[in-house]
Amino acid sequence: MSLSRVSKKWLTTIPSDVRRSLGLNEGDFIMWEVNASKTCATIKVVRDPIKYLKGKYSDPKLRYEVVEETVDKIVMGFTHANNRTRPPNSPSQQGR
Secondary structure (H helix, E strand, C coil): CCCCCCCCCCCCCCCHHHHHHHCCCCCCEEEEEECCCCCCEEEEEECCHHHHHCCCCCCCCCCHHHHHHHHHHHHHHHHHHHCCCCCCCCHHHHCC
16 A cells, blocks of 8 residues: 655645556546545546547537537626626617
C-alpha cells in the first residue's frame, strides 16, 4: 500500500511504485470512480480517451457547428446579462 498527500490546490502525486505497476506515462488519463458508500475510490488508466468516448454520443445531429452555435448563444446571453444595455432586438427593445 502506498500513501500520498493532497495539496492545498487538491493536487496529489501518484507514488512511483503505483505508476510503475500501472505502466503510467505522462499524458495518460486517469478515470476516478467512487463507490456508493463513498469510502473507496478506484482509478482506471485510460490510454486512448478518444476510443473510450467513441460511440458515447451517437446523435447524428450532434455536430461541431451545432454545438459551437449553441455555446455562442449561451455566452452572448451571459455577456448581455452582465451589461446594463440590452442587445438589439431583445424583447424589451422591440416594444419601444
